[in-house]
Amino acid sequence: MTDKTDKSEKSALDRSTLLPLFGTGWKMAESKDALEKTFLFKDFKQAFAFMTKVADDAEALNHHPEWSNVYRTVKVRLTTHDTGGLTKLDVDLARRMDTAAGY
Numbered sequence: 001m002t003d004k005t006d007k008s009e010k011s012a013l014d015r016s017t018l019l020p021l022f023g024t025g026w027k028m029a030e031s032k033d034a035l036e037k038t039f040l041f042k043d044f045k046q047a048f049a050f051m052t053k054v055a056d057d058a059e060a061l062n063h064h065p066e067w068s069n070v071y072r073t074v075k076v077r078l079t080t081h082d083t084g085g086l087t088k089l090d091v092d093l094a095r096r097m098d099t100a101a102g103y
């Protein structure tokens with residue numbers, strides 16, 4: 001039996017890959033094509049430091065978040081624009097964001 005799963009970074013996801021992320025506060029968007037999470041930090045500088053760190057991670061992955069910052073809150077939505085859905089890159093970036101936030 002040949003393995004037919006697409007190993008490319010932008011292939012669709014196995015749901016089990018998402019379970020650990022649900023454990024750290026990520027939610028599936030209503031539209032089912034994105035992951036969402038709101039990060040709350042001690043203050044604005046911590047929030048901005050988080051975004052600066054994640055900017056490096058995003059560039060390293062060439063995969064970028066949709067996000068907004070108000071004071072000490074950063075709201076994040078992760079989806080793969082090129083495929084219009086969730087891929088491994090979204091999971092990788094979510095994990096890196098949790099690490100950057102100290103999860």
Ligand SMILES: C[C@H](O)[C@H](O)[C@H]1CNC2=NC(N)=NC(=O)C2=N1
Pocket residue numbers: 062063064065078079080081082083
């Ligand atoms: C040309 C460039 O490599 C692509 O547009 C990259 C950039 N960052 C990206 N970020 C996200 N979230 N999805 C993409 O499909 C994507 N594609």
